[in-house]
Amino acid sequence: MTAHKTPVTVIGLGPMGQALAAAFLAAGHPTTVWNRTAAKADAIVAKGAVLAASPAEAAAASPLVIVNVLDYDASDAILLPIADSLKGRTLINLTADTPARSRTAAAWAAEHGIDYVDGAIMSPAFTIGTPSAVVLYSGSEEPYRAHAGTLAALGGSHTHLGTDPGRAAGFDLALLDIFWSSMSGLAHAFAMAKAEGIEAADFAPFAQGIIGLLPESVTDMAGKLGSGEFTADVSSIVSNVATIDHIIHATQSRGMDPGPLGAVRPLAQAVIDAGHGGDDIARLTLQYLDTRS
Secondary structure, three states, X not given: OOOOOOOEEEEOOOHHHHHHHHHXXXXXXXXXXXXXXXXXXXXHHHOOOXXXXXHHHHHHOOXXXXXXXXXXXXXXXXXXXXXXXXXXXXXXXXXXXXXXXXHHHHHHHHHOOOEEEEEEEOOOHHHOOOOOOEEEEEEOHHHHHHOHHHHHHHOOEEEXXXXXXXXXXXXXXXXXXXXXXXXXXXXXXXXXXXXXXXXXXXXXXXXXXXXXXXXXXXXXXXXXXXXXXXXXXXXXXXXXXXXXXXXXXXXXXXXXXXXXXXXXXXXXXXXXXXXXXXXXXXXXXHXXXXXXX
16 A cells, blocks of 8 residues: 555654544555654554664655654754755655744755745644644645645645745744634633623623634625725724723723734724724724734
8 A cells, every 4th residue: 555655654643643644544644753762653663663773764764854853943853854864855844933043944955955835734733644634735846746645644734935045934923823712712712701790601602602603704805805996885993992991991890911902002093193093994904913013
């Protein structure tokens, strides 16, 4: 079954690395693994993977090397000393970090004759190998296309976003900004409800209804940002600020921190002071950009 399958190396065996290696094995790819703590490889070796004794040995075992570790400090510590072993191979770094770190890694790889692709996994480990997996890539397109068939073993959708090596990381962090900003806002909302004597179980069904408004809001905001036309269709920033003030005052009256809206409020005021209070909240995007130093 593996005779004509591209060998793959997976470096890093946290939950995601384990899932990546398992998916390649399930698709019939000879799979070599390495992890700083060797014992973490026991389960995947039992499934048929080969444990390398060192990162250099792991890199030398396959034409395609996948890295998934904590951050780029961790990946640099592993990869920089083994540049010679990676030369002439394709290195796909699925480690999460900033776009700037991705670009620095790509430049280092180019200097050492390594075909480099950066990537971001946008779905949980349990989705890998299933139709629900979502993986984004950026950087050199030729090696990505050359290994697209092998990467298909990870399941789901695979999108190459462009030749800028930092583009996948940019998508990753902006998308996670939505998630974690929403989660922090949700935690604050549950706290505010509890402070008013509202139990979480009673609050949750109505929270689901509010969250259901977001998909349409994403589409509407993207359209306004694309056109540069910020006329409010329903409610303006001035009316939004009135509601924000009610929330801030109510939480502060209970002795609570105002939460994420405490940071949003002065930005909204700056938009109003600039004469755009009648615009849609999408204009806040421009205000965030104006805060860049």
